[in-house]
Amino acid sequence: MRQSKEFLVITFSQTTDAMAAELLFRDLCVPGRIIPIPRQLSAGCGLAFRTEMDQKQQAQQALVEAGIRWHEMEPVRLLV
Amino acid sequence: MIQVNALGDACPIPVVKTKNAIKELHGAGIVETLVDNEIAVQNLTKMANQKGYGVKSEKLSEDQFRVTMEIKEGSVSAGEESAQETQECLVVPEGHKKNVVVAVTASVMGTGNDELGAVLIKGFLYALTQQDELPKTILFYNGGAQLTCEGSASLEDLKSLEALGVEILTCGTCLNYYKLSEKLAVGGVTNMYEITERLTKADLVVRP
Missing domain, CATH: 3.40.1260.10 (DsrEFH-like)
Structure with missing residues (x-):
């Protein structure tokens, strides 16, 4: 049986914003990665950043400071 | 009630035929599908569960099964199929997996x-x-x-x-x-x- 886990998934309206967020989070050591947007969430640009549930505040603050606009931050259960 | 004959049909044909029959109902009703293998039964059951239809299946003989779906008023989502739902072959028989x-x-x-x-x-x-x-x-x-x-x-x-x-x-x-x-x-x-x-x-x- 494959395991799943709840992640915080951040979606973006623009692909370039998702790519910029990936670089930003890498620089700030926010754990996580770019993934294609999970089917459970509505479209957006198709890319999302998947991070740990406890990173919401840090991620939000970093995006605001960098002026990167995000669309949604949602908990989503994904296969690990 | 609409009867669908999907004997001898391989996945995804039974599911496709059944879906078409459900569309023809234009609302509530019963669709009965005859199939000749258990994989088709599983796929039809899975489809019915996803769509919220009532479903039961009977084994009529060694190679004949009847799957009966009950569609209630309002449970037909016209044209609102997600990519996941359109994936007809939900169950692939063991040993017949594609390489x-x-x-x-x-x-x-x-x-x-x-x-x-x-x-x-x-x-x-x-x-x-x-x-x-x-x-x-x-x-x-x-x-x-x-x-x-x-x-x-x-x-x-x-x-x-x-x-x-x-x-x-x-x-x-x-x-x-x-x-x-x-x-x-x-x-x-x-x-x-x-x-x-x-x-x-x-x-x-x-x-x-």
């Missing part, structure tokens, strides 16, 4: 912009890990060889695919050419005979 081989021929997906292409191939390999049906083999050659080596952003996904039983093979000639022979971080090294064999014996070759 799917993924051939990764470049370090990017598609042509146009390589920065975007790198993000896309990373997304593709992640999405593979999320599929119910995994490929049997993933081949990496030419520029694709970089994806199985140290520094690749896809190592985590490839290692989890390997742990799930997917064969990961990288072209040795390519590793040598790119001076990556010492850097391979997941899967095995292969040669052109094996690559050719995997490709020619595959039921389906997916090239992202």
Whole structure:
């Protein structure tokens, strides 16, 4: 049986914003990665950043400071 | 009530025929589908559960099954099918699984912009890990060889695919050419005979 886990998934309206967020989070050591947007969430640009549930505040603050606009931050259960 | 004869039909035909019959009801009603294998029964049952229809199945004889669906008023979602629902073959019989081989021929997906292409191939390999049906083999050659080596952003996904039983093979000639022979971080090294064999014996070759 494959395991799943709840992640915080951040979606973006623009692909370039998702790519910029990936670089930003890498620089700030926010754990996580770019993934294609999970089917459970509505479209957006198709890319999302998947991070740990406890990173919401840090991620939000970093995006605001960098002026990167995000669309949604949602908990989503994904296969690990 | 509409009766559907799907005897002798292989997946996804029974599901498709049944869906068409449900559309013809234009509302509430009963659709009875006759099929000759248990896989079709499972697929129809799964479809009914996804759509919220009442469903029961009976074995009429050794090779005949009847699946009865009860569609209630308002449960037909006109034209609101998600990509997941349109995937008709939800259950594949054990032993009849397709031999799917993924051939990764470049370090990017598609042509146009390589920065975007790198993000896309990373997304593709992640999405593979999320599929119910995994490929049997993933081949990496030419520029694709970089994806199985140290520094690749896809190592985590490839290692989890390997742990799930997917064969990961990288072209040795390519590793040598790119001076990556010492850097391979997941899967095995292969040669052109094996690559050719995997490709020619595959039921389906997916090239992202």
